[in-house]
Amino acid sequence: MASAGGAAPFWRAAGMTYITYSNICANLVRNCLKEPFKAEAISRERVHFSLSKWVDGKPEKPTIRSDPTEH
Amino acid sequence: MFRRATTLLRRPLMGATSRRFSTDLPAAAVEDSSFVEAWKKVSPNVDPPKTPLAYMKPRPATPSSLPSKLTVNFVLPYASELSAKEVDMVIVPATTGQMGVLPGHVATIAELKPGVLSVHEGNDVTKYFVSSGFAFIHANSVADIIAVEAVPVDRIDANLVQKGLQDFTQKLNSATTDLEKAEAQIGVDVHSALNSALTG
Numbered sequence: 341m342a343s344a345g346g347a348a349p350f351w352r353a354a355g356m357t358y359i360t361y362s363n364i365c366a367n368l369v370r371n372c373l374k375e376p377f378k379a380e381a382i383s384r385e386r387v388h389f390s391l392s393k394w395v396d397g398k399p400e401k402p403t404i405r406s407d408p409t410e411h
Numbered sequence: 412m413f414r415r416a417t418t419l420l421r422r423p424l425m426g427a428t429s430r431r432f433s434t435d436l437p438a439a440a441v442e443d444s445s446f447v448e449a450w451k452k453v454s455p456n457v458d459p460p461k462t463p464l465a466y467m468k469p470r471p472a473t474p475s476s477l478p479s480k481l482t483v484n485f486v487l488p489y490a491s492e493l494s495a496k497e498v499d500m501v502i503v504p505a506t507t508g509q510m511g512v513l514p515g516h517v518a519t520i521a522e523l524k525p526g527v528l529s530v531h532e533g534n535d536v537t538k539y540f541v542s543s544g545f546a547f548i549h550a551n552s553v554a555d556i557i558a559v560e561a562v563p564v565d566r567i568d569a570n571l572v573q574k575g576l577q578d579f580t581q582k583l584n585s586a587t588t589d590l591e592k593a594e595a596q597i598g599v600d601v602h603s604a605l606n607s608a609l610t611g
Contacts, residue, residue, distance in 0.1 A: 354593035
């Protein structure tokens with residue numbers, strides 16, 4: 341492992357956290373799969389959420405998002 | 412507001428045992444004794460509720476002689492690939508290089524880089540490509556490998572890997588900000604690792 345006080349990994353030095361790095365790696369691997377597995381993997385990692393902005397203490401109309409994973 | 416401060420401050424001293432390493436495991440089921448005592452003082456007639464610790468099955472104790480097999484738990488966020496499987500050896504793709512783990516390996520925590528994890532059992536070798544993760548090897552020859560994404564090597568499409576490698580090499584050359592460079596570098600690393608997994 342990195343020596344004590346030694347250089348951080350390049351992604352850490354560029355301001356990225358480990359979890360962002362790990363998720364990017366996982367997405368890249370998923371994109372390189374053969375067909376039935378690739379579709380399964382992408383559908384498995386799809387996230388559905390409903391987002392609503394609050395203005396003056398009241399929620400506005402929510403937007404529903406079902407994006408495939410983004411960074 | 413500060414009435415509980417003295418009790419709260421006293422708690423770490425009550426433990427008195429030095430902090431154990433995360434690779435040490437309790438050999439027997441542990442009950443939180445200070446919680447149980449405090450409970451009994453307040454309501455002696457009611458049984459104390461079980462804490463999550465009481466439900467955990469104790470890990471096997473560190474044997475005094477070298478065990479013959481390594482117990483591997485290989486987990487992903489969505490599935491448990493290998494659960495308490497007894498194997499002869501695993502080779503994990505640590506950031507410091509391919510690391511072979513045999514029964515009786517010293518307790519280690521290793522961060523994994525994108526690479527191939529191979530599980531050797533007798534004459535069978537199963538290879539998985541791991542995107543990144545960690546491997547915890549405990550003193551009692553139990554290895555916990557956790558990864559975000561792991562696929563058997565035969566599920567990787569060589570054309571997509573080549574294409575990805577070219578794309579990211581181009582992006583690396585044309586990247587301007589640090590973040591873009593880092594992302595392109597990650598792309599190049601992952602795709603090169605995928606490539607060597609397919610050819611190696």
